[in-house]
Amino acid sequence: MPKIFGAALLVLALAAAPSATAVAGPTAQSGQTAGQTTGRYIVTLEHTPAAESADAAVNAAVGRASSMGAVVVHVYRHALQGYAASMTAATAAALADEPGVRSVEPDRPVRIAAQSVPTGVDRVEADLSATAAIDGKDTRVDADVAVIDTGIDADHPDLNVYEAGGKNCWLPILPPMDMHGHGTHVAGTIGALDNGTGVVGAAPGVRLWPVQVLSPLGSGSTSNVVCGIDYVTEHADEIDVVNMSLGGSGKDDGNCGKTNNDAMHQAICNSVAKGVTYAVAAGNDHIDAAGFVPAAYDEVITVSALADFDGKPGGLGRPTCRTDRDDTFADFSNYGRDVDLIAPGVCIRSTFRYGGYSTLSGTSMAAPHVAGGAALYRATHPGASPAAVKSALVTAGGTDWTWPSEDGDGIKEPLLRLRSF
Structure with missing residues (x-):
């Protein structure tokens, strides 16, 4: 019999202290808020393989929920089959016993936990x-990258935002326009234009797909994130790479979320199966990433952060926006066997809202270097699977960074290196 399962609280993966030039976001969520819900629930249905039958099953389930007083806000058809709806706890419990329902989980809040591109791009040899x-x-690099985040400033002169693509899962009646800045910053590290002004990304000029799952205040919900993954999966024949600089507490059950009824994991697995590569932030609690999702999922490329101030190895760079040690594992970054690569994530300058630029730190800033690298690889290997992209990036990685340092696991992750791509 289906049960109601708790969903992890997600936070954007920035470090705790913003730089002097950055706009400070809300503080990190404490464990005391982990039980808060949005008043919504995510309902995952048993998988129906045939498309027409699947649509019928989803439509019937949505209709049944509506008849019971639920207000449906998202319908999922591609990354998984199900929906998200506002409802009472009693209605959720009743729906959990409905035939064809795999699980019902509370929709949890997601929130930013606040913490130039030239040094990062230089260090990874892009x-x-x-x-x-x-x-x-x-x-311009011929690839498409989706940014599941706060949206992207579509009018930023240093970004190639794909006008024909994008979705706002936070407020569907609006375009996915970034009023916070985080998503635009991530986008610039991935693909800021090589136009002689501003900054340049790791994969200059890639087509950027803004997928907004967070509000202008940096808040949202798991159901919004699944909505974003669902949209990406619908366009898996066009989108090559996704960046997810967000996460929260949780674990990989080793079964694509089917054992612990993790809707986000199921969605990512199905999206990866359609050929989309995911780069995700390891998190900023300086703990084992095994307890942080989506970083713990085997199907993604998980990225920790390197402190680098001059774009060069050797540890001679002077600290700029943070008091960290040059060329070492960032003192805030998560670590562990789930981490696949390390990339620059301290004092990264990139594009920002309202056509501007800003400097931020966090594994949020490290992951988009890898997303850009994945885009470079897909541009020259258009048929490459996510597993092949991951293998290529890890194999090309270098070891020329200072270790041991703040890394807490005894494992020296390969440093992203893109010169051969």
């Missing part, structure tokens, strides 16, 4: 990549 072709002439 400027030496023939595909990136960074020379100030605005050559």
Whole structure:
């Protein structure tokens, strides 16, 4: 019999202290808020393989929920089959016993926990990549990257935001326009234009798909995130790579979320199966990433943060926006066997809202370097599977960073290196 399961609280993966030039977001969520809910529930249905039958099953389930007083806010058809709806706890319990319902989980709040691109791009050697072709002439990498975040400033002159793509899962009647800044910052690290002004991304000029799952205050819910993954999966024939610089407490059950009824994990697994590569932040609690999702999922590329202030190895750079040690594991970054790569994540300058620029720190800033790297690889290997992309990035990674340092697991992660892509 289906049960109601708790969903993890998600936070954007920035470090605790913002730089002097950054806009400070809300403080990190404490464990005391982990039990809060949004008044919504995510209902996951038993999988129906045939498309027409699946649509019918979803429509019937939505109709049944509505007849019981639930107000449906999202319908999922691609990454998983189900819906999210506002309802009472009694209605949720009743729906959990309905035939065809796999699970019903409370929808939890998601919130930002606040913490130049040139140094990061230099350190991962994207400027030496023939595909990136960074020379100030605005050559654009032929790949598509979705940013599941606070949206993207579509009018930013240094970004190639794909006008025909994007979705607002936070407030569907509005375009996915970033009024916070985090998503735009992530987007710039991935693909800011090589146009001689501002900053340049790891994969300059990639088509950026804004998928807004968080409000202008940086808050949202798991159901919004699943909505974003669902949208990406619907467009899996167009979108190559996704960046998710967010996460929260949880574990990988080793069964794509089917054992512990983790809707987000199920959605990501199904999306990866459609050929989409996911780069995600390891988190900023300086603990084992095994307790942080989606970082703990095996199907994604999990990225920890390197403190680098000059774009070069050797540990000679002077600290700028944070008091950290150059060329070492960032003192806030999560670690562990689930981490696949390390990339620059301290004092990263990138695009920001209202056409501006800002400097931020966090594994949120490390992950988009890898998303950009994945885009470079897909641009020259269009048929590559997510597993092949991950293997290529990890295999090309270097070891030229200072260790041991703040890393807490005895494992030296490979440093992202893109010169051969």
